[in-house]
Amino acid sequence: MKADIQERSGAAAAAHALSDRVIGDVLLSVENVSLAFGGVKAISDVSFDIRKGEIRAIIGPNGAGKTSMLNVINGFYHPNEGTITFKGTRRRDMRPYIAASQGISRTFQNLALFKGMTTLDNIMAGRALKMRRGLLWQALHWGPALAEEIRHREAVEKIIDFLEIQHIRKAPVGKLPYGLQKRVELGRALAMEPELLLLDEPMAGMNLEEKKDMSRYILTVNDQLGTTVALIEHDMGVVMDISDRVVVLEYGRKIADGTPEEVQRNQRVIDAYLGISH
């Protein structure tokens, strides 16, 4: 069974590489961003861009400032210096909910699901920003509100089908194994139909099979929905396999930026990251 999965995701990756995906203009650019917590400099003067339609990986050793970077991008942290341009609009202070409504959604390193709620409700929650009817209408659960819910449920069911989590549709997520929770969280992020999807270690703590599955989902989202993906990941095999370009951070500084091949050949990267771990 494992062999098939390997084969399957291998074929998917090959198809991905061959595909005529259009990598377009810059969707988001980070310019000279610095972030400090008191005296601790988490990010210093980092610049890079994310182009429309690509899979962009952010890698680096522990404490390199990767998660901080994602937090800056979706407005959870405000940079001390520098600017971020998303879809042509320069901004410095951003609120997460505004980022969300503009098309940035994310998953978290340590999962941030509503544990007591079902898979279905968690993913439905991802549609909240798209619901037009107010609280009162929704409480009535009638007429236009009902029609709206049915429409959104349809979208959620497509995600459930896509991620193959039908069997846990009605299960409270707190009781699910970790790998499945990660999948539900991806589902919730997808429910927002984002333009830019930020994934913070989507494969942490997964076994080989689950990683292959997750790689396949990410590739398909990118391929078929045209969603731009920025991800942090520690599994170098996965990063080199699925990303178009990689930016490498170390101690809050950018030390390399380029295609997986370029980054792998970069001596500073080898010293800083790959070198130490071997």
Place this chain on the structure above:
Amino acid sequence: MNAIAAPADASASALDTVPKLLLHNARLYGSRPAFREKAFGIWQTWTWGQTKDEIEAFAVGLKLLGLEAGDTVAIIGDNRPHLYWAFCAAQSLGAIPVPVYQDSVAEEMAYVLKHAEVKYAIVEDQEQADKVLSVAGDVGTIRKIIYNDPRGLQRYDPNDLVSIESVQEAGRKALKADPGVRKAWLDGIAAGKGSDVSVVLYTSGTTGRPKGVMLTQENVVVSGRNANLFDHFTPDDTMIAYLPMAWVGDHIFSYGQAYAGALCVSCPESPDTISEDRREIGPTYFFAPPRVFENMLTQIMVRMEDAGWLKKAIFNYFLKVARRVGEPMLDGRPVPLADRLRYRLGDLLVYAPLRNRMGFSNLRVAYTAGEAIGPELFSFFRSLGMNLKQLYGQTEASVFITLQPNGEVYPETVGKPGPDVEIRIAENGEVLFKSPGVFLRYYKNDEATAETKTPDGWVHTGDAGFIDQRGHLRIIDRAKDVGRLTDGTLFAPKYIENRLKFYPEIKEAVAIGHGRDFVTVLLNIDLTSVGNWAERNNVIYASYQELAAHPEVYAIIERRIDELNKSLAAEEMVAGSQIHRFLILHKELDADDGELTRTLKVRRSFIAERYAPLIAALYDGSPRCQIKTEVTFEDGRKGVIEGDVKIVDMKTYPAVKAALREAAE
């Protein structure tokens, strides 16, 4: 020679092929549901009318792709309506579907695809498509892969793969453009004959390469029709299709029977949602191997353990009532009024909610087969008011050889010959049968065909069994494992062992007797069950060995074997196999020590060698035996277990004479 013929009731009919049945059903039951599938969380339904249109478009599209009469078409995937339609679409063109087990790895698949010289592969999704693609070069004959679920397949080469949807679309266009296309399709169906090959089913084959069993249209249609007659199925009946499509059972239940009786087939959303989907559909007809029922029972029991004391008390009380009167009531035997009322109350409070929980609220008939089902497990479901029965069959018979009729259900038998089935017991105890379901031949394997099928149409099942005084068939062992005692009596080790293992105190049993004067057994006690008993009775023990040698444990086992001997004495064929002496092994049989296979089957010859001193003692009359055995611990270290094993002599009973029984009846 025992020969039993069931009453013949095969109505000769012009509806001798499945495609003809499709047209018939579309005419008669056009607006009734034929297929259901849960997609995006909602059950989608296709009526027989719609099913006919879908299959018609599919078939015409396949013809445009180049599919011709006589070509073989592989069908690979989970149970999906589109894949079931693929069978009928191919057959309507005279092509031969070859379903392949969807969980087989690419290499296993390659053998079947190559052997069957498959021209087209109709697959469920990317997973199956990738497997077929990876071996297509090796197989050499595959022209095109046709898939159901497009996910992940967009970027594949369209010269290799097309979607079912696009095939159907092309078919629809052709049908619209030229009325002659439909006529040609209908003419093709009308020209089909019952003797045409309808399907090739590969048996998984525990030894050697799989064999392709060729069934004719008549095999499938008549077997389906007879089974429907046997249990009075009507178009109101519905089932859930979840067992592999490549398995003969599913092919006959969800295809043969469904078309022959216009029953409705529901396909689950995914293999992981079956129990939920079963609850929603509430099938009236259900088949499952014993382990599925075992899992259901375990789940119920585990949940009840967590229930409050009141619920538990109610559950336990009414379960006791059910055990006493449930089965007699199901069989329509007389039951005192007070018990009837109690059972009704229990039905309200316990049985009906339980059945609902398992998705059996509307159940009329359930079957189990494949391996021996424990009598307690079997009775549990029956006592809840479920009409669970056993059948015996095989691919070469289009499933049905014997079935248990309503009201004649005995856990130890597999029932009476099905409609139009004849069975006969050979000299060596092997069961032979003759029926309308007898397969045509093995695909490209005349040697195996000649070994299995006699020139006058009898088929060797490879199983040994006998027909009991009620006319029911009992399977005792694989024919090749059956031996003889020195006096010539048949000795079926597995039968004795299974009977022993049905007692909760006995975990493993090894019966010895081939070429000996009498039967003896080596036993393992079940540590959970006997340990539980020890706890309740203040028996102190430190290890398996100590508990196994405890005199009271010996006494319990002795009572059990005495019980068994009494019941064996009443069965003519096995009366000579009563257990004369037994011992309880000083250690548990273990796969790590090579005594069991990894699938936990006893390795008879290895055990005979390893425990030779014990076996010698069983036959030389000594009351005890010293034994020293090397064992492997879980961390791989070796050690030695030494023991002094007690051997017990058992009383045997004279065989109850058949003549007496006949007189009593």
